Amino acid sequence: MINPLLECVGLRKAYPGVLALDDVSITIEAGDVVGLCGRNGAGKSTLIRALSGAVQPDAGSIRMSGGEVDFASPLIAQRHGVVTVHQELINVPNLTVAENVGLGLGYERRHGLFSLARQRGHAAKLLRQLGSEVDPGRLTGELSVAEQRVVMIARALAANAQVLILDEPSASLSAAEIDHLHLVVKRLAERKVAVIYVSHRLDEVARLTTRTVVMRDGRVVANSLTPDLSHAQLVEAITGRSAAAPHPVTLPAASPGRELLRTANLTRHGVFEDVDVVAHSGEVVGIAGLVGAGRTELARAIFGADAIDSGTVYVAGTRAKIRSPRGALKRHLALLPEDRRGQGLVLDDPVWKNVSLASLPRHRHVGALPWPSKKSERAAAKARLSELAVTPRDVERPVRWFSGGNQQKIVIGKWLEAEADIYLFDEPTHGIDVGAKAEFHTLMRRLADRGKAVVFISSEFGEISAVCDRTYVMREGHIVAELARRDTNLSNLTAHCYGLHGKDRAATIQKEIVQ
Numbered sequence: 242m243i244n245p246l247l248e249c250v251g252l253r254k255a256y257p258g259v260l261a262l263d264d265v266s267i268t269i270e271a272g273d274v275v276g277l278c279g280r281n282g283a284g285k286s287t288l289i290r291a292l293s294g295a296v297q298p299d300a301g302s303i304r305m306s307g308g309e310v311d312f313a314s315p316l317i318a319q320r321h322g323v324v325t326v327h328q329e330l331i332n333v334p335n336l337t338v339a340e341n342v343g344l345g346l347g348y349e350r351r352h353g354l355f356s357l358a359r360q361r362g363h364a365a366k367l368l369r370q371l372g373s374e375v376d377p378g379r380l381t382g383e384l385s386v387a388e389q390r391v392v393m394i395a396r397a398l399a400a401n402a403q404v405l406i407l408d409e410p411s412a413s414l415s416a417a418e419i420d421h422l423h424l425v426v427k428r429l430a431e432r433k434v435a436v437i438y439v440s441h442r443l444d445e446v447a448r449l450t451t452r453t454v455v456m457r458d459g460r461v462v463a464n465s466l467t468p469d470l471s472h473a474q475l476v477e478a479i480t481g482r483s484a485a486a487p488h489p490v491t492l493p494a495a496s497p498g499r500e501l502l503r504t505a506n507l508t509r510h511g512v513f514e515d516v517d518v519v520a521h522s523g524e525v526v527g528i529a530g531l532v533g534a535g536r537t538e539l540a541r542a543i544f545g546a547d548a549i550d551s552g553t554v555y556v557a558g559t560r561a562k563i564r565s566p567r568g569a570l571k572r573h574l575a576l577l578p579e580d581r582r583g584q585g586l587v588l589d590d591p592v593w594k595n596v597s598l599a600s601l602p603r604h605r606h607v608g609a610l611p612w613p614s615k616k617s618e619r620a621a622a623k624a625r626l627s628e629l630a631v632t633p634r635d636v637e638r639p640v641r642w643f644s645g646g647n648q649q650k651i652v653i654g655k656w657l658e659a660e661a662d663i664y665l666f667d668e669p670t671h672g673i674d675v676g677a678k679a680e681f682h683t684l685m686r687r688l689a690d691r692g693k694a695v696v697f698i699s700s701e702f703g704e705i706s707a708v709c710d711r712t713y714v715m716r717e718g719h720i721v722a723e724l725a726r727r728d729t730n731l732s733n734l735t736a737h738c739y740g741l742h743g744k745d746r747a748a749t750i751q752k753e754i755v756q
C-alpha cells in the first residue's frame with residue numbers, strides 16, 4: 242500500500258476559552274487540490290499553522306509518506322516540503338525577482354558559491370513552469386500583487402515544496418489574475434504537488450479543487466470529493482444551517498432621501514481624474530471595478546486620508562474641506578479600509594477598547610466626569626459582537642487573538658459605533674465567510690434604511706448587483722458608467738469594467754458567466 246503524502250491524525254489545539262482544533266484528521270495525496278473552507282474562527286488558520294510548523298498542537302500527529310514528523314518550526318516543515326504562501330506579501334521589494342525566488346532554501350550555487358546568473362536562469366525556469374513571463378531581473382516591488390504572489394509560489398517550488406498551502410491567495414486579485422492563479426495551481430497539481438487552498442469564495446473552491454474540507458468550531462464537518470458536494474451542502478456545512486441563496490437580494494431603497502455626499506471633478510493626478518459621484522440618504526451606492534481601477538484611492542481621498550489635486554467634496558450640500566480622517570469623522574464620514582488589520586485596530590487592546598475607539602465622546606459618564614464610561618464602552622462592544630456574530634463573544638479578549646475574519650468584523654463594529662452618516666466600505670466582505678457576508682449585506686441595507694448613505698466598493702459583481710441601488714463603474718481612474726439597479730447585472734458590469742465592445746465583449750461575458 243502506498244502511504245499518503247500528508248496525513249494528520251487527531252490534531253488538537255486549545256487557546257484560552259476556545260478549542261481551535263478538535264480531533265482533526267485529514268489525508269492528502271500528491272496532486273490533490275484541497276479547498277479548505279469554514280466560517281471565520283472555524284480553525285482553518287490554526288490547522289495550516291500546525292501543518293506548517295508555526296503552531297504546536299497539544300495532541301495528535303502529522304505524518305509524511307507514512308513517517309511521523311515533528312514540525313517544531315516552519316523551517317523544519319519546509320525541509321520536509323511543506324511550504325505556506327501567506328496572504329500578506331512577504332517578498333523583499335527592493336530585491337530582484339530572482340533573489341526573492343532564492344530566499345527560501347533554493348539559492349543556486351556554482352562551485353559552492355552563489356551565482357547570480359544561475360539564480361536568474363533557475364528563477365526564469367520556475368516562473369515559466371508556472372506560466373509567468375515576469376523578468377527575473379526586475380525589482381519585486383514593481384510587480385502587481387498577483388505577480389508577487391506567483392513569485393512567492395516560485396520560491397516555494399525552489400524550496401522543493403511537495404505540499405503548498407495557499408492562504409486566501411485570490412484576495413485582492415482581479416478576475417483575470419484569479420484565472421491565471423488557477424492555471425498555476427493546476428500546473429502544480431500536474432507536477433504532483435499537493436495544494437491546500439484556503440478560500441471563502443465558494444465559486445472558486447467548486448471550480449478549482451478536487452477535494453473540499455469544511456471546518457466548523459474546530460472540527461472537520463465535511464470532507465469529500467468536490468464534485469460530490471453541492472453548493473447547498475457546502476453552505477450548510479460551513480454555516481451549520483440550511484443554505485440560503487449566495488447573495489440574497491436585499492430590497493431596494495424605497496426612494497432616496499436628501500443628498501449626503503457629492504464629489505465634483507475630484508482629481509488626484511495619475512490615480513483618478515474628474516470623479517463625480519453622489520450618494521443620498523437611504524441609498525446603497527456601489528463602486529464596481531477591477532483591482533487597480535482607483536476605487537480605494539478615491540475612498541481614501543474623500544475621507545481625507547490622501548490629498549487631492551483638485552475638485553470638491555460636498556457633505557450634506559455644503560463644501561467640506563476634509564484634510565484628515567479626523568476631519569472626516571467630524572463630518573460624520575466613516576471609512577472601512579481594505580487593509581483592516583493595518584489601519585483599523587489596536588491589536589493588543591481588548592475588543593471593547595477597539596470598538597469604542599472612534600466614538601469615545603458618546604460614552605462619557607452622565608454628569609460631569611470627562612472620561613468615557615468603561616461600562617458603556619463594554620456594553621456597546623457586547624452588542625456589536627452579537628450583531629456581527631463574532632466568536633468568541635468575549636469583549637475582554639485582545640483583538641490579536643481573534644481570527645482574521647472576526648478582526649474585520651470588529652473594525653466594522655467600531656465604525657457602526659461611530660454613528661456616521663456616510664459609510665465608505667472598501668471591499669468589506671473580503672475574507673468574510675459566506676454566512677457573515679449575507680449578514681453584512683443586510684446590515685448595509687439597515688444602515689440605509691436608517692437614513693445613512695452607504696458607498697460600497699466591491700470587485701464581486703454578484704454582490705454589487707444583489708445589494709446596490711445604483712452603481713458607478715470605475716476603470717483606470719475614471720467613472721465610465723452609472724447603472725440603475727435594473728441594469729446592474731453581470732454582463733453590464735463585466736463590459737464596463739473591462740471596457741469591452743462587440744465580439745470581445747460577448748466572449749468575455751460568456752466566460753464570466755460560465756465561471
Ligand SMILES: Nc1ncnc2c1ncn2[C@@H]1O[C@H](COP(=O)(O)OP(=O)(O)OP(=O)(O)O)[C@@H](O)[C@H]1O
Nearest residue numbers: 256261281282283284285286287642643644645646
Ligand atoms: N494565537 C491565538 N490566541 C488565542 N486564540 C487564538 C489564537 N489563534 C487563533 N485563536 C482562536 O482560535 C479559533 C480559530 O481561529 P482560526 O484563526 O484558526 O480561524 P479561521 O478559520 O482561520 O478564521 P478566519 O477565516 O477568520 O481567518 C478562533 O476562535 C480564534 O479566536
